[in-house]
């Protein structure tokens with residue numbers, strides 16, 4: 046920057062200058078207002094750097110771009126590799142799990158509110174923001190591993206509550222979860238609308254109304270698989286922008302020395318210097334607290350570069366409570382935990398949180414502090430609306446900075462908004478519609494309801510955005526209020542999975558009691574401190590601090606007290622019995638859920654997750670306190686940690702998911718270069734099958750291991766299958782052919798078809814009207830079906846090229862001919878106990894049986910059993926290799 050023309054009048058501050066960087070752009074003096082801003086009473090005030098057309102293009106264009114991108118990605122992978130991207134199906138690997146967590150946890154507040162904290166409190170602001178949000182993710186990771194262990198088939202967190210604590214608690218937590226979604230959505234709308242308004246001049250209320258359209262389009266286009274792909278792209282873009290910003294501020298344009306000197310100079314200014322600094326035509330417009338000028342209230346020596354900051358600490362506590370609330374009560378995080386591969390959940394969460402930490406920390410340490418240090422005339426109102434990083438980006442990069450910030454934010458808004466829409470839709474579908482309105486809802490009915498909810502939610506978002514703008518609330522206000530509204534749900538939600546004695550009455554009393562006490566505290570402190578309760582006063586630090594602490598602590602005391610008085614002594618068994626929907630099958634194999642595996646995962650996360658938490662939340666701040674006001678060397682070390690962490694996190698989060706998916710990516714490239722033909726769809730490669738086979742001493746055949754699978758629904762079924770398996774002994778390693786016979790016992794006239802090596806013939810007889818369609822049709826590769834099922838996933842036992850029921854045939858259209866017996870040839874590709882079991886359970890067949898080459902024995906066995914009642918839901922399913930087919 047050129048030396049400011051009007052800077053000489055600020056002579057007093059020049060005594061702080063110690064060094065200047067020799068790059069032309071850093072040709073500024075520490076603490077001076079750049080010439081372009083002298084006499085300006087706000088940074089943006091009526092001067093948007095981009096035209097309105099750019100605003101409309103960004104608001105709507107990002108949604109269109111992401112929709113097209115995800116659709117093409119999913120299509121290419123399917124055509125080139127014959128798989129659905131191996132990301133859904135409860136089978137998401139570590140890198141992508143981390144990427145998704147980072148993307149979901151990156152809100153507009155992550156960029157905007159953290160920089161607001163830096164602008165207000167200095168270095169401690171970003172630090173406490175990042176710590177507050179990171180530890181909630183780490184602890185949620187522990188819940189996620191427990192979820193895998195205890196309730197692998199659940200769809201929503203409220204299902205757990207219902208199964209364990211009943212209806213009153215269920216309704217209470219549905220309310221809390223929906224409030225969490227509304228709050229997060231409000232922050233998206235407020236931050237997004239304020240930014241697009243400041244950068245392009247589009248009316249904020251109108252922007253709020255437009256934002257949901259891109260979100261709805263994206264949600265409709267993406268589906269779960271696409272969402273994961275888009276999350277990766279979003280995370281990548283955020284990290285690239287992060288690195289560019291950090292590098293520009295601390296290396297390319299300025300230096301850590303210059304930023305340090307400027308921060309010290311500005312915090313050292315006296316009242317009269319500030320008055321002189323913000324002046325136009327000889328008249329000052331300076332008001333204390335409106336601009337960053339002079340000592341920082343409640344900071345050691347008033348400095349920006351100290352961790353001894355009461356303001357920073359208070360905002361950190363507010364951040365911790367609010368973030369616990371928004372992670373624990375936000376269904377979208379439970380949804381990520383549900384789809385993550387159980388073996389990877391713990392690593393994904395820890396990696397995700399370590400990587401995520403640096404986003405608010407480094408971005409606010411660069412753009413947020415630079416907003417102060419570079420003397421930009423940002424007002425407290427602009428900062429509260431989240432405009433600090435945009436202002437700094439515009440100052441640093443001009444129009445490119447405006448486009449970069451707006452695009453990045455709208456990417457975040459679109460993906461987080463979509464996750465919120467999906468979360469609300471899951472809650473309404475599973476916890477309201479299926480639970481209270483239509484308990485026997487089919488997957489297609491659920492899908493229709495879910496689509497309707499997403500559209501209604503999107504439109505509601507628009508109305509909410511307009512209303513919030515009308516009420517004059519800003520991002521910072523809502524962020525601080527979050528813990529007051531939902532902080533009381535945190536401890537009961539932890540207890541639902543972690544504490545066997547936590548009882549229902551305590552949970553309900555804790556949520557409502559904690560919320561009421563928190564609201565009362567918030568209002569009381571506001572009245573006591575300011576003498577009147579206004580929207581502005583309610584948005585200040587102390588009332589929010591009191592409200593947040595009371596929400597968390599009082600609810601904890603209530604729940605613990607009630608539970609100790611009357612312990613529930615819950616055995617968690619029913620949580621593992623939650624019904625899955627048709628098509629919602631994959632990744633549920635026992636191999637992924639062995640108690641040893643999950644216990645190890647939990648122990649791992651407790652050890653390293655808590656270690657990381659203690660490191661960042663205790664060790665780091667404690668070590669930095671003795672420094673008081675940082676020396677320049679200490680500050681340089683601080684910046685060095687920030688830059689190095691940012692670079693390492695960027696490389697990790699961009700390349701690890703690519704490395705894990707290298708097979709699919711290579712397949713797509715080869716297909717595009719015409720080096721590879723389109724592949725016939727097949728189920729995604731299943732680690733699970735390998736693990737299963739290994740665990741049962743099976744053999745490898747064609748890259749797949751096979752031995753024995755069996756499944757049962759419920760205790761009795763499992764035991765029977767177990768007994769049968771042990772009667773038959775261990776399968777021979779030579780076995781390679783499997784003959785599968787499924788006999789819905791209600792129609793159990795066994796029929797047999799020929800078999801050949803690695804071919805199986807399945808005979809099913811189903812009534813024409815049966816709803817037991819899709820025994821195989823929920824496979825990802827049966828596109829009509831998978832589209833219909835929406836959430837259908839890639840990892841399925843059979844490579845289905847046929848449908849086995851008349852019903853599914855009708856629905857699926859063209860298919861291989863079904864014989865009059867309903868038999869159809871299938872190629873056995875992968876199988877896992879869990880998949881079979883899930884499938885069988887989700888069909889609610891009365892019974893199914895698998896026989897070997899000696900299939901007639903199975904048939905005989907089936908008919909000996911007779912026709913079970915149609916209401917029976919027991920399933921006994923065994924799959925045995927041919928060589929062992931002779932029963933001993």
Ligand SMILES: NC(N)=O
Nearest residue numbers: 150152154155178
């Ligand atoms: N996700 C947050 N709290 O930035």
